[in-house]
Amino acid sequence: MNCEHSKEILIRYGELTLKGENKKDFINQLRRNIELYIPKEELKVEYDRAFCKYSVKNLKSLKYIFGISSYSIVYKTSTNLDDIEKLVIEVAKENSFNSFAINSRRHNKNYPLNSSQLNMHFGGIILSNFSDKKVNLTNADLTIYIEIRDKYTYVFSNYINGLGGMPVSSSGRVLHLISGGIDSPVAANLLQKRGLKVAFLNFITPPHTDEKTTQKIDDIISLLTKYQGSSTLFQINYTKIMNYIGLVSNQKYKITLMRRSFYRIAQKIAEKYNIKALSNGENLAQVASQTLESIYTISEVSNLPIFRPLLTFDKNETIKIANDIKTMDISIQKACETCELFAPKFPVTKPNREEVKKLEEELEKLNQLEDEVINEIIIKKFDII
Ligand code: ATP
Ligand code: MG
Numbered sequence: 001m002n003c004e005h006s007k008e009i010l011i012r013y014g015e016l017t018l019k020g021e022n023k024k025d026f027i028n029q030l031r032r033n034i035e036l037y038i039p040k041e042e043l044k045v046e047y048d049r050a051f052c053k054y055s056v057k058n059l060k061s062l063k064y065i066f067g068i069s070s071y072s073i074v075y076k077t078s079t080n081l082d083d084i085e086k087l088v089i090e091v092a093k094e095n096s097f098n099s100f101a102i103n104s105r106r107h108n109k110n111y112p113l114n115s116s117q118l119n120m121h122f123g124g125i126i127l128s129n130f131s132d133k134k135v136n137l138t139n140a141d142l143t144i145y146i147e148i149r150d151k152y153t154y155v156f157s158n159y160i161n162g163l164g165g166m167p168v169s170s171s172g173r174v175l176h177l178i179s180g181g182i183d184s185p186v187a188a189n190l191l192q193k194r195g196l197k198v199a200f201l202n203f204i205t206p207p208h209t210d211e212k213t214t215q216k217i218d219d220i221i222s223l224l225t226k227y228q229g230s231s232t233l234f235q236i237n238y239t240k241i242m243n244y245i246g247l248v249s250n251q252k253y254k255i256t257l258m259r260r261s262f263y264r265i266a267q268k269i270a271e272k273y274n275i276k277a278l279s280n281g282e283n284l285a286q287v288a289s290q291t292l293e294s295i296y297t298i299s300e301v302s303n304l305p306i307f308r309p310l311l312t313f314d315k316n317e318t319i320k321i322a323n324d325i326k327t328m329d330i331s332i333q334k335a336c337e338t339c340e341l342f343a344p345k346f347p348v349t350k351p352n353r354e355e356v357k358k359l360e361e362e363l364e365k366l367n368q369l370e371d372e373v374i375n376e377i378i379i380k381k382f383d384i385i
Contacts, residue, residue, distance in 0.1 A: 006075070006076050007054040007075055010071060010074045010154055011049060011051065029167040030167040037062075037229075067164075068162030071160050071162055072145070074155065077153050079108075079149075084146065084155065088155055089129050097141035099140045099141050100141065100144065101140040102123050102146065107149045108150050166193070167195055168196070171195030173197045173275045174196045175234075175270045175278050175279070177281075180217055181281065182332070183318055186281065186325070187308070191309055196279075198224065200232065201234045209335070209338060209341070216330055216333055217233070232382075234379055235378040235380065236374070236377055236378075241366070242338070253348055255289050255343055256356055257356065260300075260301045263298060263299070266302065267302040267304055277306070279307035279308065296353075300353060
């Protein structure tokens with residue numbers, strides 16, 4: 001549009017039911033998050049809307065920010081009725097349409113026309129400037145939105161869905177057990193959606209796991225970092241513990257013992273970094289190690305809450321999200337996974353706490369080895385590029 005009107009992006013917030021302090025915190029966190037992507041001087045945050053300069057880069061960034069319900073590319077003019085008329089006509093000219101609707105809102109209740117009067121007025125303007133156009137209030141080809149605020153008016157004809165959810169970090173932090181599989185990356189993204197900033201914990205067992213395994217983890221975390229600005233990965237070389245657990249007298253319990261060990265280590269790392277919850281990509285009854293008895297026996301070792309966002313998901317629901325967030329293509333690449341390498345032929349599906357404790361007594365060096373691998377932890381940082 002050859003327009004003297006400036007082009008901006010109007011941003012709407014999610015969770016509009018929030019009130020008082022909660023709403024203030026929500027908006028402040030959202031502002032900090034948007035500023036990770038969009039320069040401060042290009043952004044203006046108000047109590048019910050944010051505005052930023054239009055650029056392709058800014059537009060792309062908004063796709064990754066939780067807490068935004070929708071956004072629109074808008075043209076800005078004054079609140080003067082003549083100016084708005086001119087702009088409405090220009091926006092109509094930009095589009096090809098037969099039927100149209102006008103959707104007006106006035107934020108300033110002192111504005112001389114109310115929203116239905118505004119709709120009537122601008123509907124009349126379109127009808128008198130364009131021949132053969134019809135009003136259609138239920139299924140129009142073109143809807144022109146007019147939002148009159150205190151100082152400016154915004155006119156637009158597009159609505160882009162945002163991610164919804166809560167701003168990342170508004171709910172605190174979680175330590176997430178991540179593998180190169182399909183599930184745990186999706187679970188991480190759902191936790192981000194509820195406002196958690198996710199720190200990652202991954203166990204590797206070189207030389208059984210190789211470059212490809214760690215590359216997959218790095219690639220997955222790079223993708224997930226787009227949703228939270230920066231990430232930390234804690235990586236543990238678990239080989240000597242895996243070999244040690246392999247000596248246990250009841251081989252069916254190897255995976256259960258390893259999982260308990262994972263969560264003891266996770267708990268210690270979380271405590272050190274003041275993180276108040278753990279999480280994983282588990283799903284009830286999808287694989288042998290994810291039965292209720294197994295979850296019961298494993299979660300005993302940690303007194304932190306363990307979030308399992310995928311607990312009730314069908315596999316195809318998980319895969320749909322994995323495709324949406326583009327982790328699927330990475331997850332399906334072939335690489336050696338720690339758990340798969342270690343799984344006995346017939347793992348116990350209903351482990352019990354008494355048996356597992358007996359076996360842990362056999363493995364008397366287990367706690368000491370866990371402390372050792374924590375001391376040798378690898379810490380990697382990720383940023384949005
Ligand atoms: P995923 O697709 O996430 O690997 P899965 O259905 O294959 O899950 P498992 O491999 O049994 O199931 O793993 C269950 C959960 O345990 C994972 O979702 C992840 O949270 C955690 N986990 C598994 N392997 C590792 C690992 N090497 N490092 C850290 N966490 C792991
Ligand atoms: Mg797996």
